[in-house]
Amino acid sequence: MKTRASGVVLVIALLVVWEGSVRLGFVQSSNWPPFSAVLAALYHGIVSGELLSIIGSSMWRMLRGYALGSALGISVGVAIALARPVRLTLEPTIELLRPIPITAIVPPLIFVLGLDDRLKVICIAFATFFPVVTNTISGVTAVDATYLRVARTFGIPRAQTIRSVIVPAALPYILAGLRTSLAIALVVTVIAEMLAGDQGIGHYLLSMQYALRAPEMYSAIILLTLVAYCLNRLFVLWENHVIGWARSREVHEAP
Amino acid sequence: MNSDADERALRIDALAKTFGGKQPVMVFEGLSLDVRAGEFLSIVGPSGCGKSTLLQVVAGLLPASGGRVLLGGRDVTGAPAHMVYLFQQYSKSLLPWMTVEDNVIFAFNHRLHLGAREARERSREHLAMVGLQESASAYPWQLSGGMQQRVAIARALSADPKVLLMDEPFSSVDALTRMELHALISELWERKRFTTVLVTHDVDEAIFLADRVAVLSRRPATIAELVATELSRPRRAVETYEDPRFLALRHRLLERLLRKPEELDAAPR
Numbered sequence: 001m002k003t004r005a006s007g008v009v010l011v012i013a014l015l016v017v018w019e020g021s022v023r024l025g026f027v028q029s030s031n032w033p034p035f036s037a038v039l040a041a042l043y044h045g046i047v048s049g050e051l052l053s054i055i056g057s058s059m060w061r062m063l064r065g066y067a068l069g070s071a072l073g074i075s076v077g078v079a080i081a082l083a084r085p086v087r088l089t090l091e092p093t094i095e096l097l098r099p100i101p102i103t104a105i106v107p108p109l110i111f112v113l114g115l116d117d118r119l120k121v122i123c124i125a126f127a128t129f130f131p132v133v134t135n136t137i138s139g140v141t142a143v144d145a146t147y148l149r150v151a152r153t154f155g156i157p158r159a160q161t162i163r164s165v166i167v168p169a170a171l172p173y174i175l176a177g178l179r180t181s182l183a184i185a186l187v188v189t190v191i192a193e194m195l196a197g198d199q200g201i202g203h204y205l206l207s208m209q210y211a212l213r214a215p216e217m218y219s220a221i222i223l224l225t226l227v228a229y230c231l232n233r234l235f236v237l238w239e240n241h242v243i244g245w246a247r248s249r250e251v252h253e254a255p
Numbered sequence: 256m257n258s259d260a261d262e263r264a265l266r267i268d269a270l271a272k273t274f275g276g277k278q279p280v281m282v283f284e285g286l287s288l289d290v291r292a293g294e295f296l297s298i299v300g301p302s303g304c305g306k307s308t309l310l311q312v313v314a315g316l317l318p319a320s321g322g323r324v325l326l327g328g329r330d331v332t333g334a335p336a337h338m339v340y341l342f343q344q345y346s347k348s349l350l351p352w353m354t355v356e357d358n359v360i361f362a363f364n365h366r367l368h369l370g371a372r373e374a375r376e377r378s379r380e381h382l383a384m385v386g387l388q389e390s391a392s393a394y395p396w397q398l399s400g401g402m403q404q405r406v407a408i409a410r411a412l413s414a415d416p417k418v419l420l421m422d423e424p425f426s427s428v429d430a431l432t433r434m435e436l437h438a439l440i441s442e443l444w445e446r447k448r449f450t451t452v453l454v455t456h457d458v459d460e461a462i463f464l465a466d467r468v469a470v471l472s473r474r475p476a477t478i479a480e481l482v483a484t485e486l487s488r489p490r491r492a493v494e495t496y497e498d499p500r501f502l503a504l505r506h507r508l509l510e511r512l513l514r515k516p517e518e519l520d521a522a523p524r
Contacts, residue, residue, distance in 0.1 A: 146347040149316050152333075153340040154362045154414055164361065168352045245352045249396040 033215045041215035042222055051204075055223055058200040061117055062189040065124025069185070070178055073129045077136025077174075078162060094133065102127045102188050106195045120192040120200075127188040131180040139173025140166055172246045175239050182235055186228055261292035262327030262337075263417045263450040265313070271321035272305070272312050282308045283476040286322070288469060290418075293448040297461035300471030301512060306454040307343075307422050309476070313452070314340040314420050326418065336366070339416035343423045345403040349395035355382065355406050356391040362414045381413040382406070385439060401432035405439065412443065421453045425460060434492050437463060441490050458508050462501055463490055470511055480511060 015035050021027045022034040045051030079086045102123055113119040147169055151161040167174070193202025201220055208217035240247070267288040274280045282305035290296050300306050311317040313324050315334040324331040326338060334340075339362075342348035349358050359378040363369075369377060382388050385405040395403050404424060411419060421440075425433045441464060444451055455461050461468050462484050470480040486500055495501055 144347055146342060146344060147350065149311075149340070150342065150348050150350070152316055153314060153338075154365075155334060155336050156361070156365055160365055165350065168350070171352070243352075245394060245396075248394070249351050252396045 030212065031214050033218065037215045038218040038222060042219035045216065045219055045223075051219070051223060054199075054204050055201050055227060058189055058193065058202070059227070061120050061193075061200060062124055062185050064117075065121040065189070066128050066182065066185040068121065069125035069128025070132050070181065072125065073132025073177065073181075074136050074167075074174060076129075077133040078140055078167065078170075080133070081137045081140035082162070082166070094130070098130045103191060103195070106192060110196055115197040117197075117199075119196055120189065123192045124185050124188050127184050128181040131184065132174070132177040135173045135177025135180075136170065139170030142173065143169040172243050175243060179232075179235055179239065182231060183228070186224075186231065190224065263292035263448075264327055265290040265418055265450055265452070266325040266328075267313060267322075268325065269322035270309070270312060270319055270324065272308055272317070273320045281475040283471075283474070284321070286477055288478055288481075290450055290452055291466075293450055294467065295444055295451045295453070295465045297453045297455060297465035297468045298471060299455055299458055299461045299468060299508065299512065300476060301473055302456055304471045304473050305476045306456075306471060309471075310340070310420050310422050310452065310454045314338060316340060337415065337417040339411045339414050339419055341407060341411050341419060341421040341424045343426060345400065345407045345424075345427075346396070348407055349403055349410075351394065351396050354392050354394055355387065355398070358395060358406060359410045359413050362410045366414075377413065381409040384412065384443060385409045399432075401428045401436060404428060404436060408436075408440065408443070412447065412449075416449050418450045418452070421451065423455050424453075426455070426457070433460070437490075438492055440464065441488075445488060458505055458512065459496070462486070462504050462508070463495055468504070468508065470508060480508075482508075 019035045022032060042051070076090065080090055081087070105126070106119070106123060109119055109122065113122060143166055147165050148161070151165050156165070189200070190202035190205070193200035194206050197203060201224060205217055205220040205224075208214075208220065267286060267290070270286045271284040272282045273284075274282065286309065288296075298306055298309070308317065312319050313331075315324075315331055315338070326335055331338070349355075350361065353361060356375060356378045359381055360374045363377065364374050367374075367377075379388055379391055382391055385408055387402060387405055387409065390398060390402065390406075395406060398406065407424070425436050428436065437460065444464075453461065453464060463486075465484055467481060467483050469478050470482075471477070472479040482504065484500075484504060486495060486498060
């Protein structure tokens with residue numbers, strides 16, 4: 001069991017156990033459909049387009065929140081790491097806001113932002129922001145002083161130094177933050193949709209549970225699993241493309 | 256001739272540097288040195304005497320604690336344009352996320368604002384000067400140490416320096432590569448005549464490349480000796496090292512550098 005195949009085998013085995021537990025009568029409950037029924041529900045949901053438009057709306061919501069939170073996280077992180085006054089001003093607030101569970105701020109935010117997309121996008125951005133900002137600060141702080149001296153000796157303007165020296169040098173850290181945030185953003189998307197409004201995969205999941213339509217409920221979970229898996233794979237591919245230099249350099253410089 | 260009129264002339268005037276803290280360390284004090292326009296000057300000194308610190312203060316990378324640096328008769332504040340510092344650690348001075356070609360473009364294009372094609376051409380011209388046009392699209396870390404330092408040299412020259420400050424740039428490559436780099440920098444200097452200050456602990460290298468050699472004393476450092484090499488150019492890797500004048504100078508400077516600290520310290524602290 002040394003190959004990748006062993007991992008796949010276990011997944012399949014678990015799914016077979018799921019199917020068997022129903023077929024062989026170990027579990028008898030309308031809340032526990034066989035895996036094949038879930039697959040059928042997933043298939044119908046996709047073919048009819050219903051599930052696709054639902055997950056699509058969730059992804060669009062998530063993407064906007066993620067982009068907003070990431071952009072803010074990177075810019076605020078760079079500003080905090082480079083400018084002491086900014087650090088002194090913002091850090092206490094950030095430290096206070098960071099531990100707040102995102103679910104706790106949804107109810108009050110509903111008063112301000114309503115139940116619409118705005119609320120959810122803001123919640124996703126809020127949750128995305130913190131890992132990105134802290135990683136960006138670490139990354140910028142860790143930039144090798146020689147790179148900065150090189151920029152100085154050639155008289156590179158400050159803005160260009162930030163853009164073409166500091167941010168690229170800090171990118172491995174920043175991307176680590178972005179990757180953490182990606183998983184968090186998906187979680188928050190589903191939770192926000194469960195708590196407010198009538199759209200998205202989170203809302204769908206919950207309504208299927210209320211309607212006692214177990215196969216549809218599980219099909220939503222399977223779909224989320226697949227989406228999360230694909231998002232992460234895509235992110236890793238992109239990461240390798242963007243900071244491939246950092247990894248290859250390590251390999252090259254290892255004695 | 257008033258050398259100050261030439262914008263390549265570098266005057267170091269009563270320069271002082273003290274690192275603060277609970278126990279301030281006086282690295283050098285009242286250090287004066289005139290580097291003539293277009294001259295190649297080497298500074299040698301015992302390790303830890305503050306050679307690199309001196310060079311960084313001259314380059315405007317570190318603030319001085321006293322005295323001043325004049326370039327072409329004008330006070331140097333910050334890192335002046337046309338004064339370029341060549342770092343010892345090429346592996347940290349080349350930007351690893353940029354190709355070799357882009358590393359060179361990085362050094363000049365914020366001033367020249369060339370279009371993509373012209374910038375690439377200029378970058379390749381300078382890479383050709385150091386024999387690396389083939390490696391333009393490689394990443395620095397894919398090259399050997401000697402090649403990386405050649406990229407750093409090409410990058411420095413692409414910024415059209417009037418003054419080039421070199422901080423032990425040849426200390427981390429093997430002996431043969433070092434001699435190749437000596438020949439290269441010598442040739443480029445003869446072609447372009449930028450004022451050059453080389454800081455090194457290698458007496459042979461200091462004499463081989465320079466018009467004049469300055470010897471630093473121990474801390475707080477001052478110029479203990481300043482001698483003209485008076486060796487003919489072009490310098491040759493084999494012959495120059497056998498020149499009696501070279502050997503005599505080498506003898507004199509090594510003896511001075513290897514003397515015990517108490518004998519060396521002429522000036523009382």
